[in-house]
Amino acid sequence: MINKRGCPYGTHRVIEPKGTLPQAAKKIDNTMEIYTNEILIDVKTLNVDSASFTQIKESCNKDIECMKKTILSIVNERGKLQNPVTGSGGMLIGIVEEIGSDLKTDLKVGDKIATLVSLSLTPLKIDEILNIKIDADQVDIKGKAILFETGIYAKLPDDIPEKLALAVLDVAGAPAQVNKLVKEGMTVAIIGAGGKSGLLCCYQAMKNVGSSGRVIAIEYSQENAEKVKKLNLAHDVIVTDATKPVEVYNEFLKVTGGKLADVTINNVNVPTTEMSSILITKDEGIIYFFSMATSFTRAALGAEGVGKDVTMIIGNGYTKGHAELSLNILRESKEIRKLFEEKYC
Amino acid sequence: MINKRGCPYGTHRVIEPKGTLPQAAKKIDNTMEIYTNEILIDVKTLNVDSASFTQIKESCNKDIECMKKTILSIVNERGKLQNPVTGSGGMLIGIVEEIGSDLKTDLKVGDKIATLVSLSLTPLKIDEILNIKIDADQVDIKGKAILFETGIYAKLPDDIPEKLALAVLDVAGAPAQVNKLVKEGMTVAIIGAGGKSGLLCCYQAMKNVGSSGRVIAIEYSQENAEKVKKLNLAHDVIVTDATKPVEVYNEFLKVTGGKLADVTINNVNVPTTEMSSILITKDEGIIYFFSMATSFTRAALGAEGVGKDVTMIIGNGYTKGHAELSLNILRESKEIRKLFEEKYC
Ligand SMILES: NC(=O)c1ccc[n+]([C@@H]2O[C@H](COP(=O)([O-])OP(=O)(O)OC[C@H]3O[C@@H](n4cnc5c(N)ncnc54)[C@H](OP(=O)(O)O)[C@@H]3O)[C@@H](O)[C@H]2O)c1
Numbered sequence: 182m183i184n185k186r187g188c189p190y191g192t193h194r195v196i197e198p199k200g201t202l203p204q205a206a207k208k209i210d211n212t213m214e215i216y217t218n219e220i221l222i223d224v225k226t227l228n229v230d231s232a233s234f235t236q237i238k239e240s241c242n243k244d245i246e247c248m249k250k251t252i253l254s255i256v257n258e259r260g261k262l263q264n265p266v267t268g269s270g271g272m273l274i275g276i277v278e279e280i281g282s283d284l285k286t287d288l289k290v291g292d293k294i295a296t297l298v299s300l301s302l303t304p305l306k307i308d309e310i311l312n313i314k315i316d317a318d319q320v321d322i323k324g325k326a327i328l329f330e331t332g333i334y335a336k337l338p339d340d341i342p343e344k345l346a347l348a349v350l351d352v353a354g355a356p357a358q359v360n361k362l363v364k365e366g367m368t369v370a371i372i373g374a375g376g377k378s379g380l381l382c383c384y385q386a387m388k389n390v391g392s393s394g395r396v397i398a399i400e401y402s403q404e405n406a407e408k409v410k411k412l413n414l415a416h417d418v419i420v421t422d423a424t425k426p427v428e429v430y431n432e433f434l435k436v437t438g439g440k441l442a443d444v445t446i447n448n449v450n451v452p453t454t455e456m457s458s459i460l461i462t463k464d465e466g467i468i469y470f471f472s473m474a475t476s477f478t479r480a481a482l483g484a485e486g487v488g489k490d491v492t493m494i495i496g497n498g499y500t501k502g503h504a505e506l507s508l509n510i511l512r513e514s515k516e517i518r519k520l521f522e523e524k525y526c
Numbered sequence: 527m528i529n530k531r532g533c534p535y536g537t538h539r540v541i542e543p544k545g546t547l548p549q550a551a552k553k554i555d556n557t558m559e560i561y562t563n564e565i566l567i568d569v570k571t572l573n574v575d576s577a578s579f580t581q582i583k584e585s586c587n588k589d590i591e592c593m594k595k596t597i598l599s600i601v602n603e604r605g606k607l608q609n610p611v612t613g614s615g616g617m618l619i620g621i622v623e624e625i626g627s628d629l630k631t632d633l634k635v636g637d638k639i640a641t642l643v644s645l646s647l648t649p650l651k652i653d654e655i656l657n658i659k660i661d662a663d664q665v666d667i668k669g670k671a672i673l674f675e676t677g678i679y680a681k682l683p684d685d686i687p688e689k690l691a692l693a694v695l696d697v698a699g700a701p702a703q704v705n706k707l708v709k710e711g712m713t714v715a716i717i718g719a720g721g722k723s724g725l726l727c728c729y730q731a732m733k734n735v736g737s738s739g740r741v742i743a744i745e746y747s748q749e750n751a752e753k754v755k756k757l758n759l760a761h762d763v764i765v766t767d768a769t770k771p772v773e774v775y776n777e778f779l780k781v782t783g784g785k786l787a788d789v790t791i792n793n794v795n796v797p798t799t800e801m802s803s804i805l806i807t808k809d810e811g812i813i814y815f816f817s818m819a820t821s822f823t824r825a826a827l828g829a830e831g832v833g834k835d836v837t838m839i840i841g842n843g844y845t846k847g848h849a850e851l852s853l854n855i856l857r858e859s860k861e862i863r864k865l866f867e868e869k870y871c
């Protein structure tokens with residue numbers, strides 16, 4: 182242990198540019214000796230953010246060796262797994278190996294945890310990539326990581342397999358925000374509804390709107406749309422391409438009989454779906470952009486361009502109680518749990 | 527008039543790629559014969575977006591003839607003045623020449639208006655460029671433009687000089703949002719407080735917080751900070767660099783005696799000020815990002831990275847009543863009006 186207390190936000194590890202926080206930094210110090218207010222983690226699995234993983238996968242034409250190389254070179258260069266194209270990271274699971282002497286925490290050495298702060302700011306060292314699960318965005322490694330004093334985490338529960346917990350915790354902010362935003366009787370649109378965060382959001386939205394509300398799922402693939410239908414996670418399912426705003430808008434109006442959404446949740450993993458989200462949301466409605474492929478300027482200018490007075494929220498990955506809420510969905514819904522187990526375990 | 531009603535969003539004029547909205551389109555139809563739900567405008571002046579104007583100016587080494595050529599060739603190619611490098615547009619002032627028979631509007635032929643939708647989606651035809659005001663980003667032309675059914679506009683008032691109105695209308699969304707978000711007794715931070723939108727936001731925030739609240743201005747230059755102080759537009763003024771989050775955070779706590787902001791408004795014109803905004807805002811507080819230099823991922827991951835449960839709003843340029851509200855600030859405050867007249871008239 183280095184006999185010094187670091188900044189709670191981790192600025193002591195920023196190499197450049199100085200004065201920024203670790204997330205904004207181009208390069209951070211990934212020396213695996215902890216300060217007195219850090220935690221050292223023996224990493225098992227990285228759960229790469231979907232936007233980042235997709236970008237790496239596509240740039241490598243799904244070649245695993247190329248993907249490994251890309252991941253290693255990012256971490257070597259930056260000291261963290263922050264995709265330079267998407268800017269995003271992901272999270273990890275591992276075992277607590279050492280706890281700084283100045284930390285007050287409920288953790289003990291040997292605890293299995295998931296970090297709930299992004300890999301885009303987490304000091305990481307990869308000794309070896311053991312396996313890439315290409316359909317689950319997961320990378321098993323031998324390596325270590327550091328958690329800062331303000332870094333949030335969740336102890337992995339005993340009743341849910343770790344890979345499953347990891348998959349769900351990655352997107353825990355989304356259903357938790359749905360729970361905050363969606364009220365009884367509302368019309369709710371979920372774009373990218375058949376994906377991981379989309380399904381959890383549908384579940385939570387169905388719960389919150391009650392019998393007088395309506396949840397409309399928008400999904401690209403027939404296959405994922407079927408999942409949503411079969412599990413009864415929406416009142417209506419529209420199969421369409423969310424990058425085509427006019428098509429989406431027309432389909433939406435058809436399904437709702439001319440009504441626009443009170444709340445729209447965007448969970449896609451591809452760019453240029455801002456306009457679809459804006460067009461299907463009513464004046465004074467709310468759009469929650471969870472998708473990391475969202476462009477700030479496209480959203481801001483897009484809404485102005487059609488004179489739409491909507492509140493557009495940037496999907497903060499964290500909100501109080503989000504880990505518990507999302508894990509509880511797995512406890513409440515056998516069907517979602519089964520589906521996720523098939524995919525992520 | 528073409529005896530047909532167009533799409534309210536103007537998709538009927540998109541030439542390519544089909545299925546997009548006019549703003550995302552590469553080419554739109556700028557035939558100056560209106561559909562029954564369009565308005566024809568006799569254009570006087572284009573107020574080119576600052577990023578776009580600067581790009582054209584620099585690529586032409588400030589040569590006026592070259593700039594004229596560049597502008598004409600963009601409009602010839604795209605049917606709109608959307609800078610292919612920056613993607614941005616601007617706004618225009620002109621006189622209503624014809625109103626589609628299917629439109630319900632308070633406008634009449636001969637009214638002088640400013641369009642409040644971007645030139646990046648407005649069908650435009652330039653017959654002649656009369657003059658380029660190189661220090662004001664303004665281009666006087668002979669030409670016509672089309673406003674779609676959903677296109678917003680403001681009638682130019684008689685009591686405010688045109689150029690002044692144009693400058694203020696450009697950022698009208700910001701003070702209008704302050705008016706929505708800021709309540710009596712709140713602690714409010716305005717970052718980039720000495721700029722055009724910043725000053726208007728300060729004024730509105732001071733009005734809304736009342737005697738029990740507190741407005742803290744954060745500004746980079748001593749000169750602009752002095753303006754804020756002299757005009758009494760904040761309770762405290764911090765002169766610091768908003769790209770340095772830890773400095774900003776420490777200064778802020780010093781000034782407030784340890785209190786964080788209920789609402790933070792970001793009006794800067796430079797990148798990487800997201801973290802400063804996040805650190806000085808309290809848990810469950812609100813951050814309104816008006817700055818177009820905001821990065822979606824930096825904001826989303828940054829808040830999560832420090833475990834901050836804040837609501838972050840994308841600065842929609844439009845909200846109901848924004849034009850009136852911002853022009854009224856000029857009517858209410860002689861000092862701001864004088865300041866702006868010196869700069870923009
Ligand atoms: N804000 C945060 O803190 C945070 C945290 C984690 C993740 N995220 C982001 O959240 C997003 C979703 O993550 P996820 O794990 O739920 O991803 P996911 O499981 O890959 O789901 C994405 C969904 O979007 C659908 N989709 C893709 N293209 C579409 C299109 N053109 N039209 C309609 N639907 C389309 C996909 O359908 P098909 O598979 O059928 O193509 C899929 O169902 C990602 O952008 C991720 O980066 C944000």
Ligand SMILES: NC(=O)c1ccc[n+]([C@@H]2O[C@H](COP(=O)([O-])OP(=O)(O)OC[C@H]3O[C@@H](n4cnc5c(N)ncnc54)[C@H](OP(=O)(O)O)[C@@H]3O)[C@@H](O)[C@H]2O)c1
Pocket residue numbers: 481482485696697699717718719720721722723724744745746747748750766767768769793794795796815816817818819841842843844
């Ligand atoms: N969302 C929308 O619809 C919309 C519409 C219009 C404009 N905008 C955006 O809003 C922003 C502000 O526009 P504006 O016209 O008000 O710009 P402006 O007049 O140029 O004001 C920018 C202010 O930010 C200050 N600033 C710059 N760097 C700073 C730093 N590092 N720390 C602290 N303050 C700093 C500047 O100070 P100094 O001059 O002293 O350096 C200036 O006072 C721009 O990004 C613009 O693109 C958004």
